[in-house]
Amino acid sequence: MAKTSAAPGGRKQDERARARSGNPARRGTAVRAAKQPPTLGDWVAATRPRTLSMAVSPVAVGVGAAYAAEGYHLVIALLALAVAVLLQMGVNVANDYSDGVRGTDLERTGPRRITSSTAVDPARVRTVAIVLLGLGAAAGVALAVVSQQWWLLAVGAACIALAWLYTGGPRPYGYYGLGEIVAFLVFGMIAVNGTVFAMLGRWTEDSLVLGAAMGCFAAALMLVNNLRDVDSDRAAGKRTIPTLIGRVAAKVLYGILMLVPFGIVAIYALALAYGPFVLLVLVVALPAVVIVAMARTTRDYVTALGLTSLATLLFGLGTAVALWGGITGFAL
Numbered sequence: 001m002a003k004t005s006a007a008p009g010g011r012k013q014d015e016r017a018r019a020r021s022g023n024p025a026r027r028g029t030a031v032r033a034a035k036q037p038p039t040l041g042d043w044v045a046a047t048r049p050r051t052l053s054m055a056v057s058p059v060a061v062g063v064g065a066a067y068a069a070e071g072y073h074l075v076i077a078l079l080a081l082a083v084a085v086l087l088q089m090g091v092n093v094a095n096d097y098s099d100g101v102r103g104t105d106l107e108r109t110g111p112r113r114i115t116s117s118t119a120v121d122p123a124r125v126r127t128v129a130i131v132l133l134g135l136g137a138a139a140g141v142a143l144a145v146v147s148q149q150w151w152l153l154a155v156g157a158a159c160i161a162l163a164w165l166y167t168g169g170p171r172p173y174g175y176y177g178l179g180e181i182v183a184f185l186v187f188g189m190i191a192v193n194g195t196v197f198a199m200l201g202r203w204t205e206d207s208l209v210l211g212a213a214m215g216c217f218a219a220a221l222m223l224v225n226n227l228r229d230v231d232s233d234r235a236a237g238k239r240t241i242p243t244l245i246g247r248v249a250a251k252v253l254y255g256i257l258m259l260v261p262f263g264i265v266a267i268y269a270l271a272l273a274y275g276p277f278v279l280l281v282l283v284v285a286l287p288a289v290v291i292v293a294m295a296r297t298t299r300d301y302v303t304a305l306g307l308t309s310l311a312t313l314l315f316g317l318g319t320a321v322a323l324w325g326g327i328t329g330f331a332l
Contacts, residue, residue: 035117037120038114038120042114042117042120043114043128045114046092046093046096046113046114046125046128047089047092047093047132048092050305050306050309051088051092051221051225051309052085052088052089052309053221053309053310053312053313053316054088054183054187054214054217054218054221054309054312055081055084055085055087055088055187055191056081056084056085056313056316057214057217057312057313057315057316057317058084058187058188058191058192058195058211058214058215058218058316059077059080059081059084059191059192059195060316060317060319060320061192061207061210061211061213061214061316061319061320061323062080062191062192062193062194062195062196062199062207062211063077063080063195063199063320064319064320064321064322064323064324065192065195065196065204065206065207065210065323066195066196066199066200066204066207067323067324068204068206068323068324068326069196069200069204069206071196071199071200072199073146073147073198073199075146076143076146076147076195076198076199077195077199079139079140079142079143079146079198080143080191080194080195080198082135082136082139083136083139083140083143083156084187084191086132086133086135086136086139087132087133087136087159087160087163088187089132090129090130090132090133090135090136090160090163091129091133091163091164091166093125093128093129093132094126094129094133094163094164094166094167094168095166095167095174096113096114096115096125096129097115097122097125097126097129097168098166098167098168098172099113099115099116099167100113100114100115100116100122100125101115101122102167102236129164133160133163133164136156136160137156137157137160140152140153140156141153141156143156143198144156147198147199149197149198149201152194152197152198155190155194159186159190162182162186166179166182174238174240175237175238175239175240176239177239177240177241177243177244179222179226179240179241180219180222180223180226180241181219183215183218183219183221183222184215184216184218184219185215186218187214187215187218188211188212188213188214188215188216188217188218188219189208189211189212189215190211191211191214192207192210192211192214193207193208193211195207206323209264209267210264210265210319212264213260213261213264213265213315213319214261214312214315214316216257216258216260216261217257217258217261217308217311217312217315217316218312219257220254220257220258220308220312221305221308221309221312223241223242223250223253223254223257224254224288224292224301224304224305224308225301225305226240226241226242226243226250227242227247227250227251227254227292227295227301228298228301228302228305230242230243230247230250241253251292251293251295254289254292255289255292255293258285258288258289258308258311259285259289261315262278262279262281262282262285265278265279265315265319266279268319268322268323272322272323272325272326273322273325273326274318274321274322274325275322277318277322278315278318278319278322280318281311281314281315281318284307284310284311284314285307285308285311285315287307288304288307288308288311291303291304291307292304
């Protein structure tokens with residue numbers, strides 16, 4: 001009986017097809033060209049510093065809200081900041097690893113990723129992600145011990161699981177259009193209210209409202225990132241909000257997410273001495289909205305991402321200062 005043999009190169013073509021697939025069930029080994037070992041800059045870039053404002057800002061707002069309710073605690077503030085930043089860095093590196101081994105980043109047009117663009121062993125990237133998440137967990141344990149709010153351990157464990165499962169695991173939720181929703185909850189509602197609860201043993205009306213404001217910024221950061229990668233994500237089968245609802249609708253949603261926080265803070269502008277100054281952050285936010293609305297190239301989205309991150313940071317720090325200053329402002 002004659003044997004049927006595969007066409008030359010057929011196996012390699014199949015491997016490349018699997019590598020490009022964003023479907024977790026179709027994993028394969030990416031065909032790598034000659035690549036250089038990762039540099040220190042590559043490792044730093046893997047943590048995506050531009051997105052760290054979504055970790056710093058909600059904690060700052062939470063500290064400000066707690067101070068306004070007369071419950072400030074320096075050690076708790078620093079531990080909450082450490083938890084947020086380390087988890088954000090961890091999820092970014094974990095995302096780099098998971099998308100790299102799935103082949104999702106093979107055709108990307110944005111900034112290069114360490115797993116898919118260098119000669120690094122993916123296991124090293126995974127180890128770095130685990131270490132960062134582990135350090136975040138350690139800071140979380142310390143936070144629970146100092147604050148005596150033991151339920152924070154459960155919240156922290158859930159956040160670590162969400163960090164890994166964003167693009168990791170058998171059914172990563174980042175591949176099903178849920179990334180922005182989780183970002184809103186974790187880096188908005190949970191980060192702000194968790195910080196306040198650790199200090200006061202309760203949350204406040206301010207923390208609930210401002211948690212939603214910071215959640216909008218966190219979702220906007222993720223959304224503009226996904227808008228930048230919409231073509232490569234669609235080709236890889238990765239379902240994000242832009243691939244599901246289209247560029248135009250996603251751009252409208254981005255504009256809403258960027259402007260809603262200013263509507264919220266306008267309420268505080270009438271009551272707090274320094275509240276009106278927070279509205280000046282619109283000088284940064286509005287150009288970001290315009291750039292995204294008119295974006296045609298990857299560079300446009302990268303610029304908008306930087307402005308979104310800056311607006312998030314300035315809004316968070318400005319709101320925190322306004323809350324600290326209170327109704328009368330700082331005595332000089």
